[in-house]
Structures are given as structure tokens and as C-alpha cells.
Amino acid sequence: MNIYEKLQAIRCELQGQTLKKSGKNEFVKYAYFELSDFIPAVNLLMKTHKITSTIQYDKDIAKLTLINCEKPEETLIFTSPMADGGLKACSPVQNLGASITYLRRYLWINALEIIEADSLDASTKKEEGEHFIPDDRTNLDIGKIVCSDCSQPILTKEGAEDTKVINFSKSKYGKPICWNCQQKKK
Template sequence: MKQLIAALAKAKLEFQPLKMSGFNKFNSYHYATLADIIASTNEALSKNGLVPVFTVNEEKLILTLWHESGEFLESFTTLVVDKNDKKLAYPQAWGLVLTYSKKYLLAALLGVAAEDDDDGVAATAIKKSESSSPLPSSSFLSKEQIAKLMAVAPLDANGDVPNKLKNAITGKCGLSIKINSLAEIPPDKFETILDWLPTFRLE
């Protein structure tokens, strides 16, 4: 997964400023829409051989970030609609949950900070979502930092980060949602994880 991570780190440096075209009239704040996030990131991703693909499997939304090398990162969330919500018809509620979940997954996987990213409408239709991606962060690791982590991390036979290590890093960082790659480690935890990685044993 080294090529994908390197390409993603480079793409992040080329993301355009994120616009906040959405507006919550009830709480009076602006937020980034799914279209805003796509507009901010799409060109840089494409330039670096990356493409995000959404698929729906029953009630699970899956986001796969593909690299031209064939490597990929995958994140998912369960689509849960409150059928007892009287404010919205079921098809409308489903559509809002789907759009909101796409925005959440894309922002989380790419490390894009959407500021006040919850528009408050779709959230009323969601009981609870679980995702394999960390929450969006306002900053991200540099390519050099990721390279340092990769150099000391105990990888599997394919050169990927094993699930056991991902789980351990998630706990070490105090995150409530599992990370998918070293690139998703919070910047303020970089030194801690860099010092700790050589001591980790897969056995």
C-alpha cells in the first residue's frame, strides 16, 4: 500500500480550499456539502492516480479509494434510517442519510476538515453510524512523516499494515473509530506512535 499512501499524501498537499456552501438556517452556520468536498479534492486525487468509488451493499455504504497501481483503501458505514421519524418520508430520509454518509466517509478518509460538517437534517434520520474510518481531522501527516512510520512499522508479507497493528494504533491514539492506514494517524500522535512502533510485535 506504499504507492497509494505516498500518492494520497501528495494529493492532500494539492487540495483546493474547502468551500462552505451549505447553510443551516436553524442554527445559523455554514458547512461543507458533499459537492464542496469533491470540488476541493477531485483534481488533486485524479492528478495523483487516485479515484474514490462508492458502492452500496444492502444497508452498508462502502467507500473504496483506488490507486492506479491497484492498491486501495476501504472504509464503510452502516446506513441506518429512523423509520419512526414523522418529519420525512422514508425515501427522502434514505436519500439524506446516503448523502450525509458519503460526505462523512469521504471527508474522513481524505482527512478533510469540513468545519461544521453536520447539516443537522440528515443527522435526525440517523440513529447511529459505525465506520472503519477515523473522524475527519483538520490536519494530516506529511509524506515524510508517513515514510518514517512505514520504515519502522512491522508490515505483513504484502507490505500492508496488519489489522492487529491498526487496532493497536487506534487504541494507542485514543480513537473511537479504527484507522485504515498510517496516513490517518492524528498529527499530534505522530511522535508517540513513531517511538512506539518498533516495540510492537505481531505475534
């Protein structure tokens, strides 16, 4: 099998497993996948299908490379822009560690098409004027809501989900758009 067939087989086999979100943020009431929720299963599937991986980080880009062990010249690359972890009261090294952990998780979720409920569209919503107000059942994952134009997470300077920008852009444009992309539309 070529690397595309192997990746698709891994995706399908992983989809057939029950993955549970063990990460919880009690403050904004959402659950999320931690790496430990899916990496053990992924490693076994990759071993079975003879694929290995590397992750590289540079100043601007994080890169997950999947390699066909039977034909090492066959690779698939998934990338993400680098971003600061945005943790308060932490050292630069702790913020770097947070960034690496988040990016690893998002790279794997993207590469393996691990499905999570769409945090805006699949949630129960109430409209009040022009503001989207999630109820207690909304499953928000910080950094999951990304700009429809540039695909960057819509976050505050502190690294929290920027609900004001999300709500405003959803009411004005019908979709989440980050502040920078909204400025370009003017």
C-alpha cells in the same frame, strides 16, 4: 507512488486549498461542507495522482474504496455504518437519498481528513448548572457530534442532534456518549 503516498499527497494539496462551507442551517445556526464544496477539487487531484473511487452501500455499511489506477490491486477502504436520514414528512426514497448524501460527505471528509472545527471543544461555551449552552458563534454540524465510545452520531429519532443526551453525557462523563453506550456503563 503507492496508494498511501498518493492519498497523502492529495490530502496535503487539498489542505492547501481554501474550502468554503456553502451548506447552511439557519435553524440551529451552523455551516457545513456540501459535496460540491470539495468534490470538484478532489476529482482533479485524484486525476492528477491517478486514483479513482467507488462507493457502495449495503444494509449495514457504506464503503468508500480508493483505487490506485496504476496498480488496481492497491486499494484503501473507508467505511461508515448506514443510518436512516430521519427526515420528517418524506418518502422512504427521499430518506434513502438523504442518507446516501450524508454518508458520501462523511466518508470523503474522513478519507481526506478535511478539517472542521471541533463543534464542542473549539466553540465558545457557557456553563449553566450541568448544561452546555452554545452561543451564537458555535458551529454545529448535525450528525457531527459522535459518541466517544461507538463513534455513532448522537441523534434524536427525528434525526436532529440530541443536545440533551450530549449535554448530560458531557457533564457526567466529560465527553459526548450516546444513550445506548451510557446504558452499558450502568
